[in-house]
Amino acid sequence: MEEQKEQQRYQTLQEEQLQAQTDIAAEAGLPNVCPHCKTINEPDALFCEECGTALGHSKLCPHCSQPLDLLADFCEHCKSYVCPQRCSFCGASIAETDAFCPECGASREGVICPACQTRNPFSYCRVCGIPLTEEAIHQSKLAHEEPMWKQMEELSTELEILNKIIPADTNRQIDRNQQNEELCRRVRDLLGQEHPANRRSDITLRLGETSEEIEGRIAAKRKELQDLLDAIAVQPQENPVLTRNFVMARKPVSNRIGWKCNFKQVVHSSPCGCACPQLGGKWVVLGNDTKVEDDF
Numbered sequence: 001m002e003e004q005k006e007q008q009r010y011q012t013l014q015e016e017q018l019q020a021q022t023d024i025a026a027e028a029g030l031p032n033v034c035p036h037c038k039t040i041n042e043p044d045a046l047f048c049e050e051c052g053t054a055l056g057h058s059k060l061c062p063h064c065s066q067p068l069d070l071l072a073d074f075c076e077h078c079k080s081y082v083c084p085q086r087c088s089f090c091g092a093s094i095a096e097t098d099a100f101c102p103e104c105g106a107s108r109e110g111v112i113c114p115a116c117q118t119r120n121p122f123s124y125c126r127v128c129g130i131p132l133t134e135e136a137i138h139q140s141k142l143a144h145e146e147p148m149w150k151q152m153e154e155l156s157t158e159l160e161i162l163n164k165i166i167p168a169d170t171n172r173q174i175d176r177n178q179q180n181e182e183l184c185r186r187v188r189d190l191l192g193q194e195h196p197a198n199r200r201s202d203i204t205l206r207l208g209e210t211s212e213e214i215e216g217r218i219a220a221k222r223k224e225l226q227d228l229l230d231a232i233a234v235q236p237q238e239n240p241v242l243t244r245n246f247v248m249a250r251k252p253v254s255n256r257i258g259w260k261c262n263f264k265q266v267v268h269s270s271p272c273g274c275a276c277p278q279l280g281g282k283w284v285v286l287g288n289d290t291k292v293e294d295d296f
Contacts, residue, residue, distance in 0.1 A: 033067050053264060069263070072275035073240045074121075076294060079273075081121040083240075084108075088121045089133055091241030106133065122241075124248035126272035126294075136245060143249040148228060155225040156254040159285075162218045163256070222285045229257075233282035236262070240278040244271045251283060258292055260284045266293045 032041045034048035041049055059068050064078035073083035081088045084096045089111075092103035100107055111132045112118070113125040120126055123136035131137045143149055232250060237243045248270060251257060258267040261274045261281040271277035273294030286292070 069276055071240075071278070074273075074275050076273065076275050079126075079294070086241060088241060089123045090135065091239045091245075104133065104135065120272075122248075122272050123245050124270070124272060126270060129248060129251055129253070129270060131249070136249070139245065139249045146250075148232065149250055149252070152225060152228050152252045155221060155228070156252040156257070159218065159221050159225065159256060160254065162214065162221060165214055226285050229283040229285070234280045236280045237278045240276060243278045243280075244274075247271045247277065247281075247283075256286045257283050258286045258290065264293075267291065268294050 032043055032045055033039070034041060034051060034053050037048060037051045037053070039048055039050040047053065059070055059072075060066070061068050061075040061078060061080065061082055063075060063080040063082070066075060066077040068075060068082065073081065073086065073088070075082050085094060086092070087094045087101040087103060087106060089106035090101060090104040092101060094101050094103075098108075106123075110119045110121045113120055113128060113130065113132060115130050116125065116128045118125055118127045120132060123133045124131055131140045144153075234243065234247055247259070251270065258269060259271050259274065259281055260267050260283075261271070261277065262279040263274060263276040263281075267284060267286070267290055268274050269292055271281065274281070284290075
């Protein structure tokens with residue numbers, strides 16, 4: 001009952017935010033463009049008439065001039081942070097003339113990831129997911145002590161082992177798996193985590209087991225992991241930066257996990273690729289045919 005009341009409260013909050021956007025944009029004469037299918041809707045529409053996506057009138061990205069939702073702090077087209085009045089690392093207010101955040105000291109120029117050498121505007125790497133600031137490292141350590149995170153990490157490891165038993169069916173998939181495995185290895189080294197190959201596990205190849213039986217075991221583990229991920233789904237929040245940091249601190253180290261956002265109902269590699277993570281979402285187990293919108 002309490003959970004239903006909480007969900008209703010968040011739904012009401014989201015509807016109020018959308019209505020406020022509609023009123024502001026209507027007064028300004030901005031187009032009501034669907035962020036998912038790009039359909040132009042009626043000025044007072046709250047949901048897209050074509051695909052049903054929640055609508056928020058658009059603004060233009062200052063870097064590439066593509067339309068953005070009014071609530072967006074990140075451009076999914078050019079991969080740029082677009083909210084100069086808010087620190088992208090800690091979410092504190094910041095003057096547009098400040099080169100560094102007065103609250104956390106982060107630079108507007110971003111941080112270079114030590115694992116993959118990607119420049120990032122956020123506290124977590126958008127490519128490999130490792131924490132890049134002292135506060136992010138601290139929050140990740142706290143999150144990794146949570147019993148549910150340990151369960152998710154164990155299931156992720158078991159899935160990695162099972163998926164290696166079934167060979168990849170294309171050269172592209174083989175190359176991609178090797179690159180992802182190497183990246184995960186470097187991430188685990190930086191985080192001080194044990195490699196899956198060195199862990200004791202009950203996952204073994206059974207004598208005479210067919211590919212179909214192995215796939216059945218994979219499906220069962222995928223469902224078990226997804227049930228845990230569903231249990232920590234994030235409801236709409238107010239601050240996109242704090243939402244992004246909270247979610248990233250709880251991501252299992254795996255190349256088979258993606259972020260399904262409530263904003264466009266699509267899968268991103270993480271909330272670091274989502275324009276409006278504050279609208280909530282959840283981690284999902286990726287299938288071989290899952291389309292990832294921002295596959296860095």
